[in-house]
Amino acid sequence: MELFDSFSIGLSVLMGWKPVLIIIVGVVVGILAGAMPGLSPSTAVALPVPFSYTMEPALALILLTLIYIASNYGGSITAVLINTPGTPSAAVTALDGYPLTRQGKAGKGLGTALFASTIGGAVGVAILILFAVPLARIALKFSQADYFALALFGLATVASMSRENVLKSLLAILFGLLLTNIGIDPISGVSRFTFGSDQLYDGFTLIPALIGLFAVSVVFSKMESWTGDARSMEKVDNKLPSIHEFMKIRMTILRSSVIGTVIGIFPGAGATIAAFISYDMARKASKTPEEFGKGSLEGVAAAEGANSSSVGGALVPLLALGIPGSATDAVLLGAFMLHDLVPGPLLFTEHPDIVYGIFCALILANIIMLTIGVYGNKLFIKVVSVPEAVMYPLILAIAVIGSFAVSGSMFDVAACMGFGIIGWLFRRYGFPVAPIVLGIVLGKMVEENFRRAVMMDGYATFFTDKLAFIVLLISFLSFIWPLFKNWKHHKAKQLNIETEKSK
Amino acid sequence: MQYFSQGIGLAIWTLLLLAGFIGTGLAFRFSSKREWTGQALVPVVIMALALLFLAVTFDFPGEQAGPALIPRLWIFSIVSMCLVVHFFTVRGRTDKDPKAGRIGFVLLGIVCMVAYYFAIQILGYFLSSVIFLAIMMYMFSCRKPLLIVFVSTGWVAFSYLVFYKLLYIQLQLGFFENYL
Known part of the structure; x- marks a missing residue:
């Protein structure tokens, strides 16, 4: 009954044309910002903060929260259409979304991303509404060893990206992990592998690395196979997934939504890790795992369901305990403070209009996002209908401005080009590039939590902490299993050849 | 090893790694395995970079769970993995290099x-x-x-x-x- 009363207070905030307009603006701005490589969700939320100062607190915070949730979906649009993830978490969407576009099924890729994002967003919000306070308390009890185990479990998802060559994938992930060690050591402050360059003190920024590895490398690969025939990309249809196809992926969406929300709750974990882990789970549970990486709707659904629902999860510790779990949450926390509001348990009782106003707006935002997406997809798809002679130069131009926009540094542009060349060479010789991204994303989390756990409790902590031990064991098996399967497959192949020879 | 972590020592170490890279390239190019040259060079480049970083870690302060711990863990894993990939390449059990395009x-x-x-x-x-x-x-x-x-x-x-x-x-x- 109390929840019902609180919701009626929240709904009353949304009455009138002004709140509705703000919800629409928030969703549209969020989608556009997410689709723009170089603009991370945190930047997209930070930019309107000064403008929101003069607005009513409830409406201002609704606007910012909606930009946050919609930008996570927006990142999938460019990931599916031009293999340029607008947000880091959309890198996982690109793994199957772009192959779908290459097959002329961009509509299905975008449609799946949209439905999965909407359902994921709704599940995340539902869990946020029902379990915000108890969930946040449980997450805060996690030790450094548990976080290390969680990050290592994320790394184990490399198995999902390997398909044929697990060794090459492992090498690629280790390469990504090594790159994260460049810069100032987060614990001791020692400068590592910077070779005297000031610009390397912060290491490589994620977005330029992503754009280089995914987008620039594809343009270079295209140039290598260029026939000199300037034509449009293959015929692309804008058909959304059929009901039959949707029913086939419904469980994947639901599972990913729950995984995304749960991972989102852990401070520091975030949408990217949620998307990678969920993608791995979806592949393991799939009846057609061989289609992953080649244009699987399940792959797109898993990535998008998880990254959108993680927003609801990330809001749990922010609203319930006042602890920001990600950079975007930190910006939101700042916006709360700008309006003299302190997130935490008291916010629920002292300002139910704001908390439940945000909850109601989030529900409404998912419906608006679905509507805009269904009609907007037809427009977005036109992007891939432009001739390749226009498309590829534009991708390079977007890559340059997108890399520069992250921190206004030409070094990021150079890094993007460098990663583009690395990505091209990796692709050329059959080394997958997605594991490099996974390594870069998780490297810092693995290192910081591992070292802190060892410093506080010694190496034995990984055996005495039950949760960490179990998750580490599962991660180890996830690494070993594909190697074993590869070996078995190779042995069976050899046996077949020998049998045929003897015949 | 600390000699190779900075200054002239690091330069010599870099040159040695470069020589190793060129040597591997030439060895593959002028052997029966020339179709695997690219496949062999990618792990060699990664291994050379890892070994370069390994030399630098000897300049880091030595302490329990210090700044050298995790980089060394990755470096040793990379070197082991590169050797395994290289072994498969030498045995011809990896894909051949793709045909050179433009x-x-x-x-x-x-x-x-x-x-x-x-x-x-x-x-x-x-x-x-x-x-x-x-x-x-x-x-x-x-x-x-x-x-x-x-x-x-x-x-x-x-x-x-x-x-x-x-x-x-x-x-x-x-x-x-x-x-x-």
Whole structure:
């Protein structure tokens, strides 16, 4: 009954044309910002903060929260259409979304991303509404060893990206992990592998690395196979997934939504890790795992369901305990403070209009996002209908401005080009590039939590902490299993050849 | 090992690694395994980078769970993994190198991007972007002057309005900065 009363207070905030307009603006701005490589969700939320100062607190915070949730979906649009993830978490969407576009099924890729994002967003919000306070308390009890185990479990998802060559994938992930060690050591402050360059003190920024590895490398690969025939990309249809196809992926969406929300709750974990882990789970549970990486709707659904629902999860510790779990949450926390509001348990009782106003707006935002997406997809798809002679130069131009926009540094542009060349060479010789991204994303989390756990409790902590031990064991098996399967497959192949020879 | 972690020692170590890389390349190129040269060189480059980093870690303070711990863990894993991949390559159990496509065209593209990078700092983002897009579109066989002009100026106008004016991203203006 109390929840019902609180919701009626929240709904009353949304009455009138002004709140509705703000919800629409928030969703549209969020989608556009997410689709723009170089603009991370945190930047997209930070930019309107000064403008929101003069607005009513409830409406201002609704606007910012909606930009946050919609930008996570927006990142999938460019990931599916031009293999340029607008947000880091959309890198996982690109793994199957772009192959779908290459097959002329961009509509299905975008449609799946949209439905999965909407359902994921709704599940995340539902869990946020029902379990915000108890969930946040449980997450805060996690030790450094548990976080290390969680990050290592994320790394184990490399198995999902390997398909044929697990060794090459492992090498690629280790390469990504090594790159994260460049810069100032987060614990001791020692400068590592910077070779005297000031610009390397912060290491490589994620977005330029992503754009280089995914987008620039594809343009270079295209140039290598260029026939000199300037034509449009293959015929692309804008058909959304059929009901039959949707029913086939419904469980994947639901599972990913729950995984995304749960991972989102852990401070520091975030949408990217949620998307990678969920993608791995979806592949393991799939009846057609061989289609992953080649244009699987399940792959797109898993990535998008998880990254959108993680927003609801990330809001749990922010609203319930006042602890920001990600950079975007930190910006939101700042916006709360700008309006003299302190997130935490008291916010629920002292300002139910704001908390439940945000909850109601989030529900409404998912419906608006679905509507805009269904009609907007037809427009977005036109992007891939432009001739390749226009498309590829534009991708390079977007890559340059997108890399520069992250921190206004030409070094990021150079890094993007460098990663583009690395990505091209990796692709050329059959080394997958997605594991490099996974390594870069998780490297810092693995290192910081591992070292802190060892410093506080010694190496034995990984055996005495039950949760960490179990998750580490599962991660180890996830690494070993594909190697074993590869070996078995190779042995069976050899046996077949020998049998045929003897015949 | 600390000798190789900085200064002349590090330079010698780098040269040794470079020699190892060139040696491997030549060994594959002039053997029966020449079709696997690229497959062999990719792990060798990664291993060389890891070994270069390994030398640098000897300059880090030695403490329990210190700054060298995790990099060394990755480095040893990389070296082991590279040796395994290399073993499979030498045995011919990996895919052969793909047939060389238009490598010259790719290199030209890379040169254009590098030139674009420097041009941004000299001519400014807007002018260099127009030139870069026009050249790249021409390279991609676009022979419609109107389309080239429309796309390159259209992109620059879009980036001016959205990135420069709306988002306040301080795009480089090059020597025009003095006149604006």
